[in-house]
Amino acid sequence: MQSNTLDASVYTDFQGLGQLKADAARQTESSLHQAAQQFEALFIQSMLKSMRSASPGDPLVNSDQVKLYQDMMDKQLSIEMAENGGIGIAAIIEQQLGGSQDSEQTDRSANTTFERSIAFATQLWQSSTSDAKAKPQAADSNGVTGVTQSRALWDSPESFVQSLLPAARRAAKALGTEPEAVIAVAALETGWGKHVIPGSNGLSSHNLFGIKSTDPESENRVSVTTLEFQQGALQKVQQPFRTYSSPGAAVADFANFINENPRYGEALKKADDPETFLQEIHKAGYATDPDYTGKVVAVMRQIQRMTQGSIAVADNSPQKTRI
Structure with a gap:
């Protein structure tokens, strides 16, 4: 049957x-x-x-x-x-x-x-x-929050990583951590550069880290509506954000932001371990998403595989003799 x-x-x-x-x-x-x-x-x-x-x-x-x-x-x-x-x-x-x-x-x-x-x-x-789907990584009133959408500046995660790597290396050196950790924060914040805060002139703000502006007199700021975790729920709020002349300037400012803010002192002490560094900036209030650490560490590991692959390809490439 x-x-x-x-x-x-x-x-x-x-x-x-x-x-x-x-x-x-x-x-x-x-x-x-x-x-x-x-x-x-x-x-x-x-x-x-x-x-x-x-x-x-x-x-x-x-x-x-x-x-x-x-x-x-x-x-x-x-x-x-x-x-x-x-x-x-x-x-x-x-x-x-x-x-x-x-x-x-x-x-x-x-x-x-x-x-x-x-x-x-x-x-x-x-x-x-x-x-x-891209989830906003919201923070408290002193720092970083989720971003709204803007035109994509990069066409793939690989191009995003390769473009930021030189600036990330300089920022990582200033922080005492690894460049992949720096890029991971930007990648998670912007969805590999696809959701960057728009500038007031219609161009990109180049704000890859969602850092807010605390200077009401600054010309390098833009106000946008974004989503933040407040009392366990996502809420729409109007917030001022910093704007930059280039992505590299945003990466450099991220290093300054962490170094100059006393609340991230514990993260800087443990910066030699990139996973612990990311965990500590989360604990210090960089983002209020309760799952932020797990997400950003997963992104960092993906970036590490990308950069290791790039290094391997470079090392195995044929050497040209200069004449």
Whole structure:
């Protein structure tokens, strides 16, 4: 006796369409039901893929590995939905191809199931992608906060890292830490440079670290609406931020900001360990996101892999003889 349990390898993989054809050729009510249900699962999977394509996500978590696991999750979700009523497509297919179910009942059931399933799928999709979106890293009134969006200055995380690396090395030397830690703060704050605070002149403010301006008389400032964690929730607030002539100037100012602020004294004492340094600036109030340390350390490790790879490529490149 054939099991009624759907085989994920059949209806979530296009290679299984041959099996669908064989089932449909039997022209039995049970095979028609199974083929219709398998088709519905393929449709759901395609719908979820389109939903993800409509969301740009965030380069921080947009790796090939993440995409692989998201695809696996979408397949599993399509399985679960198809096995629990689906979105009504299978019932319609059965009715149109000769199933015994009453057409009016089919339409009514399909509409109800479709609305319920779409709401369920949307909720799961939004939940699964929420961490892939840029989240503001808010801080208290003395320092740094989440940023709003501006035009992207870099087209990839790699270009962001390579562009900032010289300035980050100088800043890291002044702080006594590693350049990857400095870049990690900027990368997390701006989503690898894609969400930089806009300047008052319509150009970029080059504020890569979300450092606020405390000088009301300064010309190098811009007021923007941003999001901050206040009392455990995100709130919209209007805040003044510093503006810079270049990204390198912003990196240099970050080092000055940390060095000149007594609250980061403990972080500077432990700066030789970059992970501890990042943890300590978080504890000192650099950002109020409770998950900030874990996020910024993860970004730093990713940057370390990038810079190590760049060094390896440079070391293995052929040497040219100058004439």
